[in-house]
Amino acid sequence: MSAREKVLDAFEDLLVTEGARATTLDAVAARAEVSKGGLLYHFRSKDALVEGLLERLAALAAADTEAMAADPRGPSAYYVDTSVADGSPLDRAIVAAAGLAQEANARARGALHEIHRGWFRLILEEVGDRATARAIVLLGDGLYYNAVLAGAIASDDVAATGPQDRAELLEVVALLTERAAQG
The missing domain is CATH 1.10.357 (Tetracycline Repressor; domain 2)
Structure with a gap:
């Protein structure tokens, strides 16, 4: 699994289990077990995470x-x-x-x-x-x-x-x- 997919999985998991308000960039990075810099390399913002999730959907x-x-x-x-x-x-x-x-x-x-x-x-x-x-x-x-x-x-x-x-x-x-x- 690529790091990008791992981050999207973490974002999706947080949305499903904790709700949209819990999906801070820090929380997504922690759930994906990547640094915040690693997350930002693939997704520059929370909006980019949303776009990635909607593309997957x-x-x-x-x-x-x-x-x-x-x-x-x-x-x-x-x-x-x-x-x-x-x-x-x-x-x-x-x-x-x-x-x-x-x-x-x-x-x-x-x-x-x-x-x-x-x-x-x-x-x-x-x-x-x-x-x-x-x-x-x-x-x-x-x-x-x-x-x-x-x-x-x-x-x-x-x-x-x-x-x-x-x-x-x-x-x-x-x-x-x-x-x-x-x-």
Whole structure:
């Protein structure tokens, strides 16, 4: 792993575990186990760290969007089936960017919006109906939200995010896409 990637990992980790306010340059350098000068060699400022993180997020999301488009089950099934908090690089980058967005970072908000728009477009192309596409996106988003907050939600019926739960939701997606196809 390059020093640059190590610094980005540290920045991302701090965002995920401590929040945006904890991401001082000193804290990032300490977490990455590099000198502050080493950090500044790769990222001249906190804004440069944000840009690096958002570039990483964009690359991960582009790969995910390609996988979504290529999935033989269709984009809708892919979206709902992968709407889990799994600690993957994409998941961590999304959570980190969401932390920045919550602190009113317009670039992070814009990046997340563009990624979501791309996923929505693929689903809309598949189903051909905006309301159905929106329902599918909200189904996936709700699944992800509940997966992220599972420890804080008391009802296992609502927060269930295991494979069987996703299989049930995929049946709903199939009904929605069939209904949209019938027009």
